[in-house]
Amino acid sequence: MADQTTQPQVLLVTRYPVKSMGGETLTSVEVGPTGLVGDREWAVYAADGKLASGKHSRRFRRMDPVFELVAAQRAADTVVTLPDGSEVTLGRDGADATVSRHFGQPVTVRQEGEVPHQDAATFSLVGSATLAELGRHEGDGRPLDPRHLRANLVVTTTEPYAEESWIGRVVTIGTVRLRVTEAIERCRMVGVAQVDLAERPGMLKAISDHHDLNAGIYASVLQPGTITVGDSVHVD
Structure with a gap:
């Protein structure tokens, strides 16, 4: 799973200015020391x-x-x-x-003040093949809408959960360098109804049954910069 047959690229960038609310899709975003500028x-x-x-x-x-x-x-x-x-x-x-x-x-x-708004990390990412796999296990077979996972980036991948092989490694996207820290353990939020998204009541169970509750990865920012849709993803 560590190797991709094609170079991963940024497919989608999403920022969530208010924690747990719906967010905004961007073509380019500035990334600061603590994640996407303005995120959460x-x-x-x-x-x-x-x-x-x-x-x-x-x-x-x-x-x-x-x-x-x-x-x-x-x-x-x-x-x-x-x-x-x-x-x-x-x-x-x-x-x-x-x-x-x-x-x-x-x-x-x-x-945000003394109480951090982020969960376990300030930057999150999921692979497109992971979304396809989750949709195959729960729903109508179409890839899971990434808004259910609220990841900052969706990148193109060819194998489900391939992004987990990047844990502990440095990833460069655009002018940003990240260190991937851990897989993301999911909670009931993956199935709740949201604006323009229907409830997915079986999604959490599907993630639990097929991948130990994990979907996507967290990362910390090593070098701030800019990420743009279409940027290549380089894993060191």
């Missing part, structure tokens, strides 16, 4: 200080209304689109009140 910069905080997510844990609170929202960056602003098509610009007067009405409870939307 904001998060929804419940009254108890936990982050809105699709699961319960020490840091997270399950709050499924977050999946009905989509966030995008417009110049210096982060804008959230609500289900009725209206928009709210984060950080402005009344923004928290608007988002709270959607959640049906008091929440605040804050930029």
